[in-house]
Amino acid sequence: MKEINKSRLFLASCLALIVTAMTFAIRVRLETVFGPEGIGLTLEDLGYAFTPAFFGFTIAMIVGGPLVDLLGIKKILGVAFITHAVGIILTLTADSMTSLFIATLFVGIGNGMVEAALNPMIASMYTDNKTKMLNRFHVWFPGGIVIGALLGWLVMDVMGLSWQVMVSLLFIPLIAYGVMFLGQKIPVTERVQLGISNKKMFASVANPLFLFMVFCMFLTAASELGTTQRIESLLKTSVESPLLVLAFINGIMALGRLSAGKIVHKLKPSGMLLYSAIFTFIGLWLLTVTSGGMIFVAAAVFAVGVTFFWPTMLGFVAEYLPQTGALGLSIMGGAGMFSVSLVLPIMGRLMDGASGPGEALRTMSILPAILIIAFLGLNIYMKKRTNKVQA
Structure with missing residues (x-):
C-alpha cells in the first residue's frame, strides 16, 4: 500500500493556503480599482461586493466539514481547486459590483474548501502536535498575504502594470498545489481514526465549551481579518502605502507562528489567546492616534496580538474537543469568516460617513475588549479543569 508522504502533503497544503491568502491581499489592492477612485x-x-469571500468561505466550511468524512479529503480538495480556478477567471473579467460579487463568491468557496479539507488532515497527520503544526500551517496565511501584498505593490505601484496581471499571478501557486496533491495517498480524518460515530460528532458540537469557542471565533476573526481586509481604506490618510503596512503586519504574524511551539508549551492555548486579545486591543487603539512612520509601531503591536488567534482557536478545539472532528473545525472556521462578512459593510459605512477611518478602528477595538474578559474566564476554567484531572 502506498505510504502517506507527510512532508509533501504539508508542503502542498501550505501552497493551497498561499492561494487563499494571496486572494485576501489582492482584494485589498482591488479596492482602489473598483472603489471611488x-x-x-x-x-x-x-464591503457588500467582498462579503462573499467570507460567507462563501462559511458555506464551504459548513458543507465541506461533514463531507470531508463522507467523501474524503481528496475530493474536497478537488472542489477547492476547481472553484479557485473559476473564481480567479471571473475576477479577471469583473467590471461591476455584480460580477465582482460572483467572482468573489467562487474564490470564497475555494478558500473555505481548502480549510475544510486541510485543517482536519493536518490534525490527523500530527496528532501529538496539533496546535504547533496548525500554527505552522497557518504561517502561510500571513505569509501568503505578504507575498500577495508585495506582488500587488510591485506590479501596480512600481511597474505600473494592470491589475489583471496582479490577479493572474494566483495561477502560479494554484497549479503548484494541484500538481503536489495529484496522485498522493491522503489520510482519513482523526475522527474516523478514533472510530467516533457521526451521532457523537454532531452531539459534541452542542458542548458548552465548544459553543463558547464559536462565539469567541466570531470576535477573533473579525478583529483580525475585518481590520486587515480594509486596511487600504483605513490607513489611506495616515500612511503613503497601506499595502506595505499589510505586508509588515503579516510578516510579523508569519514569524510569530513559526515560533508557536515554544509559546504553546509555555502559555498553553488559553494563555496565548488572552495575551493575543490584550495586544490586539492596544494595537487597534494605537492605529487611531498615529500616522506616518509611527503607524508601523502600532501595526506591530496589532500584529503581535492577532498572530495566534486563528490557528490557536482551531488548535484548542482539535486538542480539547477532538470528538467534534472535521465538523467542529469547519464550524469554527465558518463562524470566523461569517463574522467578517458582517463587519465589512459596517466598516465601509463608518468610513463613508463623517467620522471616517478613526471611528471604524475605535468600533473594532470593542471586539478584543470583550475577548479579554472572555479569555480571562477561559484561563480560569482551564486551570480548574486541569487541577481536577490531576487530582
Whole structure:
C-alpha cells in the first residue's frame, strides 16, 4: 500500500493556503480599482461586493466539514481547486459590483474548501502536535498575504502594470498545489481514526465549551481579518502605502507562528489567546492616534496580538474537543469568516460617513475588549479543569 508522504502533503497544503491568502491581499489592492477612485463604487458597496469571500468561505466550511468524512479529503480538495480556478477567471473579467460579487463568491468557496479539507488532515497527520503544526500551517496565511501584498505593490505601484496581471499571478501557486496533491495517498480524518460515530460528532458540537469557542471565533476573526481586509481604506490618510503596512503586519504574524511551539508549551492555548486579545486591543487603539512612520509601531503591536488567534482557536478545539472532528473545525472556521462578512459593510459605512477611518478602528477595538474578559474566564476554567484531572 502506498505510504502517506507527510512532508509533501504539508508542503502542498501550505501552497493551497498561499492561494487563499494571496486572494485576501489582492482584494485589498482591488479596492482602489473598483472603489471611488476607480470605477466608482462606494466603500460600503465594496464591503457588500467582498462579503462573499467570507460567507462563501462559511458555506464551504459548513458543507465541506461533514463531507470531508463522507467523501474524503481528496475530493474536497478537488472542489477547492476547481472553484479557485473559476473564481480567479471571473475576477479577471469583473467590471461591476455584480460580477465582482460572483467572482468573489467562487474564490470564497475555494478558500473555505481548502480549510475544510486541510485543517482536519493536518490534525490527523500530527496528532501529538496539533496546535504547533496548525500554527505552522497557518504561517502561510500571513505569509501568503505578504507575498500577495508585495506582488500587488510591485506590479501596480512600481511597474505600473494592470491589475489583471496582479490577479493572474494566483495561477502560479494554484497549479503548484494541484500538481503536489495529484496522485498522493491522503489520510482519513482523526475522527474516523478514533472510530467516533457521526451521532457523537454532531452531539459534541452542542458542548458548552465548544459553543463558547464559536462565539469567541466570531470576535477573533473579525478583529483580525475585518481590520486587515480594509486596511487600504483605513490607513489611506495616515500612511503613503497601506499595502506595505499589510505586508509588515503579516510578516510579523508569519514569524510569530513559526515560533508557536515554544509559546504553546509555555502559555498553553488559553494563555496565548488572552495575551493575543490584550495586544490586539492596544494595537487597534494605537492605529487611531498615529500616522506616518509611527503607524508601523502600532501595526506591530496589532500584529503581535492577532498572530495566534486563528490557528490557536482551531488548535484548542482539535486538542480539547477532538470528538467534534472535521465538523467542529469547519464550524469554527465558518463562524470566523461569517463574522467578517458582517463587519465589512459596517466598516465601509463608518468610513463613508463623517467620522471616517478613526471611528471604524475605535468600533473594532470593542471586539478584543470583550475577548479579554472572555479569555480571562477561559484561563480560569482551564486551570480548574486541569487541577481536577490531576487530582
